[in-house]
Amino acid sequence: MAGRILIVDSVPTNRITTKVRLTSACYDVTAVGSGAEALRQARLTQPQIVLIGTALHDMTPPALCAALRDLPGGTDLPILVHALEVGARIAALKAGASALIDALGDELTLLARIRGLMRADELEPSGMAEAQAGFMHDDRPRAVFVADQPATALGWRHALQTRLDFSILIRDPEGALADAARGRVPDLYLIAADIQQSGDGLRLLSELRSRPLSRDAGFIIVLRPERSEMTSVALDLGAGDVLPTEFGNAATATEAAFRLETQLSRKREADRRKQETRRNVAFAMTDPLTGLYNRRYAMPRLAALFDASRNNGEAVAVIVMDLDRFKQVNDVHGHAAGDAVLTTIATRLAETLPPEALLARIGGEEFLAVLPGLVARDARAIAEELRECVMETPVPLPAGCSADTLSVTISAGIALADDHMADADILIAHADRALLTAKSSGRNRIVMASSAIAA
Missing domain, CATH: 3.40.50.2300 (Response regulator)
Structure with a gap:
């Protein structure tokens, strides 16, 4: 169904006719004959639009409109009121009517009003x-x-x-x-x-x-x-x-x-x-500390870029980076220092990468850069620029830390997609293996994944 509509009118002919018209337009329609029943149904069914006719025995349309507004979620509920006299129209608008209907018999206008309110409700x-x-x-x-x-x-x-x-x-x-x-x-x-x-x-x-x-x-x-x-x-x-x-x-x-x-x-x-x-x-989509994309966004995006590279034959490279000995930063200088290091390094990485690259924080101190359209030599050169931009300037630490600045380095593993990889997970696995090799080889270095490393 296109949407849930509640019709309120004490005249059975009005209710039936309007319900038939709206149901034929594929709306899910509930029709009631009193204001009290309308309030009960509104609580039960949570309609997307309420249509109030001129004839109600137990309360006036403005009173029902105001009562609907007082329900939980009623502030945002679109309410259409059928009113002919100027005084009744003004009273309905004062009570919170979203729009006025001049004649229930004008089916084209009624459906257009409903479509407009439904469209405005879509975010x-x-x-x-x-x-x-x-x-x-x-x-x-x-x-x-x-x-x-x-x-x-x-x-x-x-x-x-x-x-x-x-x-x-x-x-x-x-x-x-x-x-x-x-x-x-x-x-x-x-x-x-x-x-x-x-x-x-x-x-x-x-x-x-x-x-x-x-x-x-x-x-x-x-x-x-x-x-x-x-x-x-x-x-x-x-x-x-x-x-x-x-x-x-x-x-x-x-x-x-x-x-x-x-x-x-x-x-x-x-x-x-x-x-x-x-x-x-x-x-x-984003990591609240660094403002970079998070893992939840980055991994599906990498998968899409990987699939595109398989279809169009273009290269795609990934760089997985890890801050060296980051645990010691938190243990020695405190978590405020650790946060300062993460945010500073994230900014340096983002400023160094080319505009088309995707950068994300995918773990505590682990970052991922995805480089579409780059071959191995270019990916290696960018990774080296990233390593140098992190290393060349000490990171300022917040007041109260045991030091004013701290020198930081990163290790990185690079992998390029090839025809033998079934999916992006394998590409990441290759880069992870290369990162482990960089760590075990002394840190602060770049390692390119190879079939031997992957094995």
Whole structure:
């Protein structure tokens, strides 16, 4: 199933009709007739979206919306509320509705709303938009308005600026794209669907959504009433919401302001979750002390490079390095000195290796360098550079250690992939054997693996 949806409506016909439509779109749908049952099902099934109809006997839609928000995990739960009257729409938005539905019978728009919320719920590590230079000295949320003419955008700003604590700029499409290309990206774009020609705003939305710097902004499209059939298209292109053009009276302007605030909240929550995901990915891939890749990341990456070398005939070399007598560093000078040695040597190795090399800490004092495309002579020369960069300058030790600096050396074993190796594990085994030979031969030296050593 594409996702779990909970429908709440006291009218059986509404529940059945909506459930059939969503089930036919391959969603896993649960339908209930009361707010109390909705709260129970939300705890049991943990839906990905809740759809609240207009007819509830035991509580109002805003009250149910607020109660769902109070559940564990309810803060991030997308909630769609079917509301027709302006007062009910504003109340639902105040209670935490993610979006409003104008008519349950509009199947295309309903499905587009659901697809948009599901898409926003998917996490992927992506680039974050940089700050808008024009807003540099303003800490308020930032918005850019793009309309068919400046007077229209000025009217939007006049209607909304007393209801929103936003910093608002007015741009034409070319200016909005030029700003985005320079990394001057707002939190929200409010764009007219039709600018100079029909659909210009939707094309601008699509272009901004395709660019790495502006793709994570919030987008709201403004549609004229006679163009309401384009609502589903705008949502599928990535708009978070679609507004009518009339902001003229206090009620519609208040509703529009709440909907902009809702999109801003969703945008910021999505940013927070993406940052958390990137942080978790980085923790899974890197060694927290040295900042190098860890063994969990390096070994599958080596396997992939090994397989690629078998397919394209290019060489791949590995260097396994070990700090000499590292245990004595911890025993004599303390673990703070040991950490200083590891971080300093990791930095020197990273600065000495060519950019295309992969460097990882794969054990306590053991490092791995993977060198794609290098033959034996070049790999040996790089290994010698690494040995010298470690040895030539003593490592400064933290205050409180028994010495100010400490001279450190490494031993290294080199192995190159060949047609007789079945997998990358054998390649590593050859390099390990060469490292043991270097250690047993007096340390602070490089040994190239050979068939005799491997045997």
